[in-house]
Ligand SMILES: Nc1nc2c(ncn2[C@@H]2O[C@H](COP(=O)(O)OP(=O)(O)OP(=O)(O)O)[C@@H](O)[C@H]2O)c(=O)[nH]1
């Protein structure tokens with residue numbers, strides 16, 4: 001009887017666990033975001049921004065939501081470390097791509113990393129929700145969500161044109177175009193926490209509906 005009740009209790013209180021990877025260029029604010037998420041959702045606060053150093057490798061943080069645990073993997077964004085990202089694609093349920101909206105100079109570099117590092121085209125994550133975060137919205141110099149989206153679409157159009165000229169093959173590009181059409185972009189300030197709960201809500205809803213379990 002005890003085992004039956006224990007089993008029933010475990011069944012009723014069980015939480016499904018989902019993995020979310022946080023990627024993007026170095027300095028975009030990924031770790032600041034992870035630590036802010038910990039502060040907002042956990043009893044033990046995350047590191048304050050002045051204690052955060054560039055990530056060499058990965059950081060992990062977990063939060064508990066109704067019947068769900070979200071496990072975040074914050075991966076280092078420096079050029080030499082980006083090659084580890086793909087190792088996480090197989091097991092993740094959502095991808096967060098963080099952009100430094102203040103750094104116009106590096107926007108193109110960010111876009112180059114997004115599709116060319118196969119984030120958009122890797123077959124294993126095609127069905128996985130992808131959220132683009134335009135970070136540092138607290139800064140008056142930052143581009144808005146709308147401007148970031150436009151910049152990406154322009155960059156993508158240029159890319160498409162040159163790829164058509166080079167390969168003439170549309171299938172992969174078509175696949176990506178569909179993916180991009182549904183690309184969600186949200187504005188946040190990882191530093192101040194603005195928009196962070198909305199982003200976590202988005203992830204919470206999308207991982208439940210994700211086709212990958
Ligand atoms: N103004 C402003 N600065 C931010 C924000 N988020 C992060 N920063 C700053 O941006 C710098 C880089 O932040 P990190 O969180 O270390 O960046 P990262 O993406 O983890 O970088 P790597 O670990 O090298 O990949 C730090 O100086 C942060 O304080 C933000 O929302 N607003």
Ligand SMILES: [Mg+2]
Pocket residue numbers: 030031032053054055074075076077
């Ligand atoms: Mg970091």
